[in-house]
Amino acid sequence: MWKANGSGFAANIRFLALAAALYKSNGTLYIEEDWYYKCSDLHAWPALFHGPTPLSFTPGTTPECSRKTFDNVRAEVELYKPGQWDVLEQEGLSQVWHLAPFLRQASAKALRELLHQPAPHIAFHVRGGDKFDEDQRGKRASTYPEHLVASFEAQHPTVQGGTCILIGDDHKLINQTQDLVRRHLKCKVMLRGITSGSRHEQVEFNRLPLEDRCAATQRLIVDLEIMAQAEYFVGSPTSDR
Structure with missing residues (x-):
């Protein structure tokens, strides 16, 4: 049984994938839900993902199975060499990241629409909000828009034009990134995620009405699909995306 928690979407899906890879031989992966990215108070994970690894929501009665939490999975993954972690993640994602039909349609x-925009398509994941507080607690350097753009320019110095897709959770940082990519990369800007006067705070998100969290969950999953399909992706190593 996998125990989700109240942290962000990407962290939960990453550890769910790792759990699927580690415990796949045990059959059905039961999910005891305690998270907020959903469109129904019941059956949240199975409603979003229809993969080859059976996901079964258990509301109260617990089947006879091994119970696993974030800490359990993290401890087992750390027994592997760092180079093997990506292999485990990919194996797990191939089992669980199969979107429900309504999400496949939204992503398609x-x-x-993206195909009608000038190529190449460069997806920037502009993470802000409470990530900076998390960075400070973890005593690690934060990634700002200028770092993202400079990193892309260093790795792809000849790429200019096309469409820069800005996907993020912090209005101020999105605006900064928009100015930078227009000036440095001469690209058309396509905005997704937060675009007006706010930034993501997980605690506040968890308190939103269900319909607001549902809409945000669907947008986030579509954003992840766009990032995966873009010719270039620019993000931060401290974000689970």
Whole structure:
């Protein structure tokens, strides 16, 4: 049994994938839900993902199975060499990241719209909000828009033009990134995520009404599909995306 928690979407899906890879031989992966990215108070994970690894929501009665939490999975993964972690993640994602039909349709529509935008497509994940507080607690350097753009320029110095897709959770940082990519990369800007006067705070998100969290969950999953399909992706190593 996998125990989700109240942290962000990417952290939960990453550890769910790792759990699927580590415990796949045991059959059905039961999920005891305690998270906030959902569109229903019941059956949240199975409603979003229809993969080959059976996901079964258990509301109260617990089947006879091994119970695993974030800490359990982290401890087992750390027994592997760092180079093997990506292999485990990919194996797990191949089992669980199979979107429900309504999410496949939403993703396909967004990707069709992207094809009408000038190429190449460069997806920037502009993470801000409470990530900086998390960085400070973890005593690690934060990634700012200028770092993202400079990193892309260093790795792809000849790439200019196209479409820069800005996906993020912090209005101020999105604006900064927009100015930078227009000036440095001469690209058309396509905005996704937060675009007006706010930034992501996980605690505040968890308190939102269910319909607001549902809409945000669907947008986030589509954003992840766009990032995966873009010709270039620019992000931070401290973000689970």
